[in-house]
Amino acid sequence: MKQRLGKLRDYLLHDLIERDTAVRLALLSALAGEHLLLIGEPGTAKSILARRLHLVFREGDYFERLLTRFTVPEELFGPLSIKALENDRYERLTKCYLPGANIAFIDEVFKANSVILNALLTILNEREFDNGDQRIKLPLIAVIGASNELPDNPELDALYDRFLCRYKVSPVSEKAFPQLLALSDSAQRPVPENERLSMQEVRQIQQQAQSVTLPQDVMLLLQTLRLYLQQKSLYISDRRWRKIIKLMQVSAVTNERTSISIWDCWLLQHCLWDEPGHRKLISEWYQSHMGIGSGFNHERLEKLVHTWETTLQKEASSTTQSRNAAGEPLYEDSDGRPTTLKDKSKVATRDGEPLYLAPPDEDDRSNKGTGYTRDELLVSFFDDIYQQCHINGKWKHINAYINKSANRLSHHHQNTPIMEAARYAEVFINARSRETQAIFDDINLLKGKLQQQQLSLEQTIAEHLWIPAAFSEKAARSLSRAIEAASSLSNRMELVTAGYSKLQRE
Amino acid sequence: MHSLHALDQKFAILDELPESLYALVITHSHGELYQRAAGVMQWRESLLAGELPCAQQLSWPEEHICLTILKRLEALDIVQYCHQQEELTDSVVESILDGVSSAEEFSRKIAGVDSFDDKQAQRQNIRDRDSAFEDHDGLSDHLDSSSAASN
Structure with missing residues (x-):
């Protein structure tokens, strides 16, 4: 059956340009017994699609009507039977009208006036029609509604809600x-009789669909999506959710599966919007949920990993002053030997002769760092006869002056601290390793999920009847890129974890 | 089992961290990363509203450290100034992160002693003020445990 449905879908698609999704939605919704609404300008192949859809089915009539504000019930539901009126019965001749059709195309459907709205709602929802005093069952499979614009009258909300699938053409x-310009006007390929679907086969598909299961991951996806839509103030009726499940069950069964796949949920974007802009919102959410498109936020994890790489680099290259066994900080003296002294004073000499400072009342006692020899002191500051100088109110002999160590010129040597790689407490290293390992595990978990998604994509979506190939290809490319990025991040995080285990321990 | 989306949502909390706190929160050693990030954002949100967060609703840090910090902040009476002041709030949050590290280190050093008494909070000159935090152990001398509990 899948192969046959594929052929029928391709028949519908023949010579229709960029109508892939519309065609898939039309056939799927018909098989599910749901109605499709096409929003778009005139001349965008909406009615052709409906006419072709009718040819997919073996039995039944096709009905097509353009509604205006002045359309009367007779145009849609058939004229009143004069014969019946003669017998005091108010009945319509429904053959060749909407109540007698299996596929119907109603153009400008939101132009429906209140006179026909109630009957139309009953037809769409119950597939029944009140003809006189009788309610008759209709052979209707699906209606394709078309409109240039969305309904702006609250009275039409119920009608709008009857169209489960919506597509902007x-x-x-x-x-x-x-x-498009090069298209030939050759006649449409006929659908071979044996390929067409009988009503019994449609009913069989719908019956089989009832036993298709709803797995946990799909359930979770729908629950999360409902919350998301609520946050965006988009209300979806309970009835619509139920119908969506039914549509996805038909999608699954026609793809020869016994359970709905999360890839069937691709259809959600065409069932949940009220305004065309919402479709993009839902589609982006879905792609994010599936790890495609913006689903894998590479930048977010990149920043996380980079933060840890920078932190590790800083902590690994961090140094601390070496200490001796007694815990005292160690320095390197001018001879390159370790010492606990922070600095060292060395008495200054010139050609082996000790150097001295000028007396304290001089502005620059060190003579710009060059000091004075004994003879220079004598000549500059002491008298020639007594070799004395007046210092702090007293006469001081040069020998007493130079014997005082405070008057010697000395050079201070600042010893260089001996640095070594910082050592970290075991508990610190363990905490760091735990933290980075947890992130590594999360990234790996993500990578695993993306790989699972890729596998599921290959298994489920490749031959999917209702998902356009363009989406499958985009999803496959996107998942490959995401897996590649996750692998790279995982490798980098592994290096960080390994880096922490190599830190110097206290 | 995490779905891909749930996993993505878990990582998404990191986007909310302000740039000035990002590295500090990521590389902090107390608690699990995502819980920590969510907890820090709870602190930040309350402080920006000019309020102290509710201890029971905070996902980070551990309760005994959390209460100590809350008492300290109450004693400092700084929260009112944080109202809509992002820079000050982030600076306070940074101090909270430091405080949690210190408390964690202290707890580790006195391993075996299962309570962490913040003497500094007790020494605050706040005798005339009521505290919103229960002090069952009577650690903070400015609190009347019975009246605080009944508040």
Whole structure:
């Protein structure tokens, strides 16, 4: 059946440009017994799509009508039967009208006036029609509604809600425009009779879909999405959620699966929006959930790993002053020997002769660091006869002056601290290792999840009937990039953890 | 089992950290990273609102350290000045991070002693003020345990 449905889908797609998603949604929603709404400008192949969809089914009639504000019920539901009126019965002749069709295309559906709205709602929802005093079951499979604009009248909200799948049809892009111009007007390929679907087969698909299971991961995804939509003030009715499950069950069963896959949830973006802008929001959320598109926030983890790399580098290159066994800090003296002295004074000499400071009342006692020899002192500051100088109110002989160590010129040598790599407490290293290991584990967990996602993508989506190939390819590329980035981050974090285990211990 | 999205959400809390606190929170040694980041943001949010956070609702740090810090902040009476003052608030949060490190180190050093008494908080000159924090152990001399508990 999957192969056959694929053929039918391709038949619908033939010569339609950039209508891939619309076609897939049309066929899937018809199989699920749901209605599709196409929003878009006139001349965007909306009615062609509906006409082709009708040809996919073996039995049943096709009905098409453009509504205006002045459309009367007769145009949609059929004229009143004169014969029945003669017999005092108010009945319509529904054959060849909406109640008699299996596929219907209603253009400008939101132009429906209140006279026909109630009957239309019943037809769409219950697939029943009140004809006179009888409520009749209709053969309707699906209605494709079309409109240029969204409904702006609250009265139409109920009608809008009846369309489970919604799709905005745009004119073909600039890129595909030449292809559109080159299209031949050759007749549409006929659908081989044996490929067409009978009503019984449609019912069978819907019946089988009922036993398709809803796995935990899909359940979680839907719960999370509902919360997200609530945060964005988007209300989705309980009925719509139920119908979405039904649609995804049909998606699963037609793809020969017994449970819904998270990839079937791709369809959600076409079922949950009220305004076209919301579709993008939901699509981005979905892609993020699936680890594609913006789903794997590489920058966030990059910053985290980089922070740890910088911290490790700082801590590993951090130095501390060496200490002796007694715990005293060690310095290197002018001869390169270790010492506990912070600085050392050395008596200054010139050509072996000791040097002295000028008397205290001089501004520059050191003579700009060159000092004075005994003879220079004598000549400059002491009298020639008694060899004395008046210092602090007393006469002082040069010999007494130079014998005082405070008057000697000495050079101070600041010993250099001996540095060594900082040592860290065992408990510090263990804490750092634990912390970085936890991040490494998280990144690896993420990488594993991305790989699982990639595998699931390959298994589920490759031949998916309802997801366009463009999405599968984009998802595959995006997942590959994410896995590559996660691997690189994981390797870097592993190096950080290893770096911490190599820190010097106290 | 974490879904990819749940995992992504777990990492997302890190985006909320202000730049000035990012590295400090990431490389802090107390508690688990994501809980720590969420806890720091709780502190920050309360301080920016000019209020002390509720100890029971804080996800970080451990309760005994948390209470000590709350008592200290109450004693310092600084919280009112943090109202809508991001720079001051982040500086206070930075001090909280330092304080937690010190408290953790102290607790480690006195391993075996299961309580951490903040004598400094007790010494604060706040006898005339009531405290919102219960002090069952009577550690803070400015508190009347019975009246605080009934508040």
